[in-house]
Amino acid sequence: MKGNEAIAEAAINAGCLYYFGYPITPQTEISEYMAKRMPKVGGLCLQAESEISAINMTMGAAASGARAMTSSSSPGVSLKSEGISYIAGCDLPCLIVNVQRGGPGLGGIQPSQSDYYQATRGVGHGDLRLIVLAPSSVQEMASLTAEAFDLADTYRMPAMLLADGALGQMMEPVDFSLFKKREVPEKEWAANGHGGKRKKNIINSLFIDPQELENSVVARYERYKKVEENEVKYEEFMTDDADIVLVAFGITARVAKSAITAVRESGIKAGLLRPITLWPFPKKEIGALADRARAFLTVEMNMGQMIDDVRLAVGGKRPVDGYTRTGGIIPSVDEVEDKIRRMAASL
Amino acid sequence: MTTTMIFAGSGGQGIQFSGKQTAKTAMHQGKNVTFLPSYGPEMRGGTSNCTVVISDGEIGSPSVTSPDIAVVMNLPSFDKFEPRVKAGGLLVCDTTMIDKKTERADIDTLCVPASELASENGLTGFANVIILGAIIKKTGLFTFDEFLGLLVGSIPESKAALREKNEKALRMGYEF
Structure with a gap:
């Protein structure tokens, strides 16, 4: 199986029901696979009008408590950066896949790892972190996709799978039965209306009062500390x-x-x-x-x-x-x- | 044991198909295997290549500079990969497409006029399968039957003619 296909299949196995994408080489097979498979499992695969729309649709789906993801390659991830910052600011779990190609600018379409800084430092404005997982085989393209969803839900933050064009395009055998699933917390914060039976949840990243904003960022960094203590692989x-x-x-x-x-x-x-x-x-x-x-x-x-x-x-x-x-x-x-x-x- | 292979030729000659089929057969043998394609404009013509690594152990790099076996189906691919074949390795050529011969004494060669054989036998477009047949005979990497089984196994029953052509081409290469 191709690395890109392994990501898509693993995401569906992990219960992802919403995929929003926009085509770009070398990751388009993810969209292609999702378009074929999602309708069959009762999920949604939507090709947005741009990367920016795709990330914001992902934010909306994640806010409702669903497992949601988007994928792109380097220039497309740059376009998503504003949305990623909002997702981090809203404490929403989701998966963002970057199958890297050469840059800067439009760069090229061959494999690259030149978005390391972007992924680990500057993926969006503000004090924020993403959990960043780097697969090294097609098997890991699958297993780390599943793990990324679990980690994102556990720590209520976005996770990124940082792959590259070679891993996306290459084929290796994959065994989908090898994954361990984690127990993840209930999404009590989800803005899903709760059937009108209790107070609505509000998901927001705007805090006009600096003290309030500082408190929210500090609380988030407490969670980041737990990730650093427990999740190094x-x-x-x-x-x-x-x-x-x-x-x-x-x-x-x-x-x-x-x-x-x-x-x-x-x-x-x-x-x-x-x-x-x-x-x-x-x-x-x-x-x-x-x-x-x-x-x-x-x-x-x-x-x-x-x-x-x-x-x-x-x-x-x-x-x-x-x-x-x-x-x-x-x-x-x-x-x-x-x-x-x-x-x-x-x- | 590890075997590294590069398949190269023009877009449309079935280079990627050959690599994938080789990788798939090795996978069914229970081997570790990687298939690394060249991707991008190749699928619209131009040069195309892919790398297959087959191993009993863990495979490190899926990208290979000097392969054990290079399969070249056009002249630019010959020029590019002939010098890179590992000493003691094997160079496989479609001699219909390549009018040069290697001068290297440290490698083995397998020369098959595959495109000519194909067009003479109503198998146009199956030169790659003829080459595959010749390779499995020469290298013993796979048995004819296990390779054929997976080759025709991926073609729907409804396309009987396609199954027959693949089998005929593989056998022609094997018996060449």
Whole structure:
């Protein structure tokens, strides 16, 4: 199954009944799949007139307490940013999928990870965070979609699945029976009228009184703190004795794994820490590795964005270098291998 | 064991189909497998390629620079991928479309005039399937029957002619 299709099927399995989209390469298969499947499960797939409409429709559906999602690729996600900020300000759970392509501007259509900053820092105005999940296989495109809905509902906040064009387009086997479902809280806050039997809920992100606004933001950050304490996800690969620790997410983590396996054959002790949640970032875990490893290397399809988070986590204890390709180019295993060898030689 | 393959040719030659069918058959063998297509304007013509990785273990990068097997069905693809085949690897050519021969001594070649065979036998558009038949015979990656089963299995019963043509083309390549 294609990665994009796996996202769509997993969302439907997770009880998502509302999908709003607008076509853009390389994620259009999500819309296509939803258009075919949603009517059959009693859900709604609607192609909005723009990305901006799609995100605001998602907000409306989420406000009613339904599981709702939208998807796009980089330039389209920029268009959605205002809506995402409103959704965060309204404390609404929903899923936003970004199957990244090269940027800035219209950029290109080939795979990229250059929206890392956008996803983890500046996805919209105001003090806000998104839970950001970074799949690395088609299986994870599915499992993390399900997990994103559960996390969003648990913490009453939007979640983003940050994939890339390669993961969206590639095919791998997927097993949909492998997911664990979480117990999620009742949506007592939902603005669904409650059959007129009790007081209406109001969902709002406007607070004219600064003190009131500060209180609402501080309360939200208390929840963010819980996410940071409980929901960090990552994978470690051969880090136990590693001198050089690579940090990579998504498709580049797989390139990194191949490169590590290759350099290990010539005795270079390299390992990988793969963040699965980009926010919350596995900073404690990377910090702990900084006590035993001698150097760090990020592998990214951007000009070096996650490297900032790795440097913060390493806290100046070890050198942190980056191997980056951008514009839609996937770094090759040979290039990464070569970079590791050069680093090992200078240790 | 890991086998990496690149299929390349012109849009419309069934390059993506060949890759997908190979990946699908490997999946049914219980192997780990990735299929990475080139996407974008290719589906409207121009060059098209895809990468298939088949492995007993976990697959790292689905993107491959030097494949074990390169299947090229036009000249630009030959020029691009012939130098990249891993030493000891296999280069598969549709010689109707490619009038060059490799000068590399460190790789094995499989030359099939697939497009010509196809047009001579009422199988126009099935050159890719002929090539697939030749590959499975040469490499032993799959048995003829398991490959054929999935190939015709995906075609509805109502399209009997299409099933027959696929089988005929696969057999022609296999027996080439």
